[in-house]
Amino acid sequence: MIAEPDGPEDRLRRFATIWSRAVFPVTSTSLTRPEFEQRLVPLARRLSEALRARTFEPDEGRAVGAALVAEHCTDPEALSRSLDCVDAYLVLYCAGEGRPEDQRARAARLQHAMAAGYAAALRDRTLAEQEAISAAALAAQGAVARALHATEARFRAVFEGAAIGIGIADLEGTILQVNGALLRMFGGGSERTLRGHNVENWSHPEDAPHVWRLYQELVRGEREHYHVEKAFNRPDGTVLWTNLTVSLLRDADGEPRYQLALMEDTTERRLLNLRLRYEATHDALTGLPNRTLFFERLEKALAAGEGQRFGLCYLDLDGFKAINDSLGHAAGDRLLVEVADRLQACATAPGEMVARLGGDEFVALITGPDTQKAVDELAERVIGALATPVRIEGRELLVRGSIGIVEGPAGERGAAEVLRSADITMYRAKSAGGNRYEIADAEADARAITRHSLTMALPMALDRGEFFIEYQPLVHLGDGSVRGAEALVRWLHPQHGVLGPDRFIPLAEDTGLIVPLGRWVLEQSVRQAREWRERERRGDYSGPLRVNVNLSPCQLTHPGLVQETVDILERAGVEPGALCLEVTESALIGADDEVLRPLRRLAEMGVDIALDDFGTGYSNLANLRRLPVSVLKLDRSFTRGMQHFPADPVDQKIVEGIVSLAHSLDLAVTVEGVETGHQAEQLRVMGCDTAQGWYYARPGPPDRLHDLALVDAS
Numbered sequence: 001m002i003a004e005p006d007g008p009e010d011r012l013r014r015f016a017t018i019w020s021r022a023v024f025p026v027t028s029t030s031l032t033r034p035e036f037e038q039r040l041v042p043l044a045r046r047l048s049e050a051l052r053a054r055t056f057e058p059d060e061g062r063a064v065g066a067a068l069v070a071e072h073c074t075d076p077e078a079l080s081r082s083l084d085c086v087d088a089y090l091v092l093y094c095a096g097e098g099r100p101e102d103q104r105a106r107a108a109r110l111q112h113a114m115a116a117g118y119a120a121a122l123r124d125r126t127l128a129e130q131e132a133i134s135a136a137a138l139a140a141q142g143a144v145a146r147a148l149h150a151t152e153a154r155f156r157a158v159f160e161g162a163a164i165g166i167g168i169a170d171l172e173g174t175i176l177q178v179n180g181a182l183l184r185m186f187g188g189g190s191e192r193t194l195r196g197h198n199v200e201n202w203s204h205p206e207d208a209p210h211v212w213r214l215y216q217e218l219v220r221g222e223r224e225h226y227h228v229e230k231a232f233n234r235p236d237g238t239v240l241w242t243n244l245t246v247s248l249l250r251d252a253d254g255e256p257r258y259q260l261a262l263m264e265d266t267t268e269r270r271l272l273n274l275r276l277r278y279e280a281t282h283d284a285l286t287g288l289p290n291r292t293l294f295f296e297r298l299e300k301a302l303a304a305g306e307g308q309r310f311g312l313c314y315l316d317l318d319g320f321k322a323i324n325d326s327l328g329h330a331a332g333d334r335l336l337v338e339v340a341d342r343l344q345a346c347a348t349a350p351g352e353m354v355a356r357l358g359g360d361e362f363v364a365l366i367t368g369p370d371t372q373k374a375v376d377e378l379a380e381r382v383i384g385a386l387a388t389p390v391r392i393e394g395r396e397l398l399v400r401g402s403i404g405i406v407e408g409p410a411g412e413r414g415a416a417e418v419l420r421s422a423d424i425t426m427y428r429a430k431s432a433g434g435n436r437y438e439i440a441d442a443e444a445d446a447r448a449i450t451r452h453s454l455t456m457a458l459p460m461a462l463d464r465g466e467f468f469i470e471y472q473p474l475v476h477l478g479d480g481s482v483r484g485a486e487a488l489v490r491w492l493h494p495q496h497g498v499l500g501p502d503r504f505i506p507l508a509e510d511t512g513l514i515v516p517l518g519r520w521v522l523e524q525s526v527r528q529a530r531e532w533r534e535r536e537r538r539g540d541y542s543g544p545l546r547v548n549v550n551l552s553p554c555q556l557t558h559p560g561l562v563q564e565t566v567d568i569l570e571r572a573g574v575e576p577g578a579l580c581l582e583v584t585e586s587a588l589i590g591a592d593d594e595v596l597r598p599l600r601r602l603a604e605m606g607v608d609i610a611l612d613d614f615g616t617g618y619s620n621l622a623n624l625r626r627l628p629v630s631v632l633k634l635d636r637s638f639t640r641g642m643q644h645f646p647a648d649p650v651d652q653k654i655v656e657g658i659v660s661l662a663h664s665l666d667l668a669v670t671v672e673g674v675e676t677g678h679q680a681e682q683l684r685v686m687g688c689d690t691a692q693g694w695y696y697a698r699p700g701p702p703d704r705l706h707d708l709a710l711v712d713a714s
Helices: 008-026 033-052 059-069 077-096 099-143 145-161 180-185 211-219 266-279 291-304 320-327 329-346 372-386 415-431 444-465 500-512 514-537 561-572 591-605 621-626 649-664 677-686
Strands: 165-170 174-176 225-233 239-250 256-265 309-318 352-358 362-366 391-392 395-397 400-409 436-439 467-476 482-493 497-499 546-550 579-582 607-613 631-633 668-671
Touching: 008 033, 008 077, 033 059, 033 077, 033 099, 059 099, 077 099, 077 211, 077 266, 099 145, 099 239, 099 256, 099 391, 165 180, 165 497, 165 579, 180 256, 180 436, 211 225, 211 239, 211 256, 211 591, 256 444, 266 291, 266 362, 291 309, 291 352, 291 415, 309 372, 320 329, 329 352, 329 362, 329 372, 329 391, 329 444, 362 372, 362 579, 372 400, 372 436, 400 415, 415 444, 444 482, 444 500, 444 514, 482 500, 482 514, 500 514, 514 561, 546 607, 561 579, 561 591, 579 591, 591 607, 591 668, 649 668, 649 677
Parallel strands: 400 436, 482 546, 546 579, 579 607, 607 631, 631 668
Antiparallel strands: 165 174, 165 256, 225 239, 239 256, 309 362, 309 400, 352 362, 391 395, 467 482, 482 497
């Protein structure tokens, strides 16, 4: 067992010791291992500081990778062992504050940065060697005769001792001479195994189109050198990847004579880059392509030529959070892996791919000339694949998903726009009950985007004073006098004009802004009630006027409702009887005493409570006895059939029954949506107390409260 070091510096040096023991055997250095360890201590400290830094700096990792090359750790095994040490011990010995998974994620990113820095430094070092060798070769052929032997000796020393492969061939491509490093790259053997071969036989399927064009230009004397990345087949069947530089050698008269090839073995580096690329573009949990790779494929599909189309399925699992919360994240992860496997089985045809965007969100992409029908079939296969329950920890879990589909021709939209449309459509499918797919609709997208922009603008709208209140009269059916008004908030939006409450109240409820907005409406309405009372005392109005203010279910559960209402009434100097709070029937269905308590307290103070939209919530009529209400506001759906003669007899019976029941419980009845004189007369005969609607007046400013139209508006 390893004893735990005492302090941060001890832990840092312990990490450096482990690192040096792993890497020293594969380094080309004259230092002893303890001396080499001292060289690694500053590098370990830079990694430790980068791990614990507030913001991640990849340059630190790249600098450490470059420093390894400077310390002669040029063997590919040295990088591999260094990355293994960082992966296994950096977090263990050098972790700071924060969650372990975040520390490990940062350590992984440091590994990537180290590998990049190492590769860049090694490439620069190799290029420097190549330049030195090329310079030596050119100097050798241009030297004067009296220094020929010395020059050849120097060239031979460079040729044989170089760490990179060197080969010389004539202009026909016949290999004349190779050094030991190049032989080792091709698997060893003697120089005779390569001498005499023609370089044109070394073509490879992955050669870029321009490789052999550059070669022909060089041997014709049209080019002095070129640099490419090229693959070669080794005798054992493996592939050798190289950075290849080919230079043209001319004689004393300037005529092309030979070609000089310099090869750097990049096979290990390429494999490392491929591994890092895979990790950067694939989801660690499911193995599926991640968001990065998906966007690359989507952008490529959208940039395809004329006649090409695409189809996108955006999937979100229904109820996944409940599984995570009840069974734990480990069970949730196993469920995601199973879902990923099923999705992959649904998209196996050419041009189809599945990716995980994050959480429980997946996407399936299909491309080709005809995707309109194929994308629908793909969505149906996905829903069918999810229908079979998943067995986890002895339980069978039913998995359902909501899918948004976007399909169309390539070249018309960007990737972000397509994904946004798919996301909006997916939520439309989820709102419709889930376990289904919906197809994107431009008008629905526009509505969702507008809804989002309104949501974002709501907080500042209240601060900028963009809301105002209109009042609709409440008329007594007995004598036709105005007894009060309902306060109806409006939003004067800078771009969309005047918006009714149905456009923004649900958004305010979703964001929590309904509480401050409702408080503002209550304050303004109570102040208006005070002004009406003052004008009544001056004789401008006859009879006291009451103001009705709508109360959202969110406000009903707000702990400060009662005290805020009391404070507003007291500041305005208005009696509680001048205020009526309207609560929808649906908000009080099944409400317990905890929810009803603030309403009871307000009712005891003298504030009237109206049950709004009565008849739409399917509540038990017997429940009216336990609710602290004094007014029933009958929903307009019950009186629409009474607008014209003859009235609907069914509607008449329903209204008569409700009015009789309400009066037996000592409740007043207000009818909404009165639009004709015939309708108003019928309701008066039935005994309804007050009414409001366009027959009397549309909502308007408070100074026009008594301007009744009395004109049919049906």
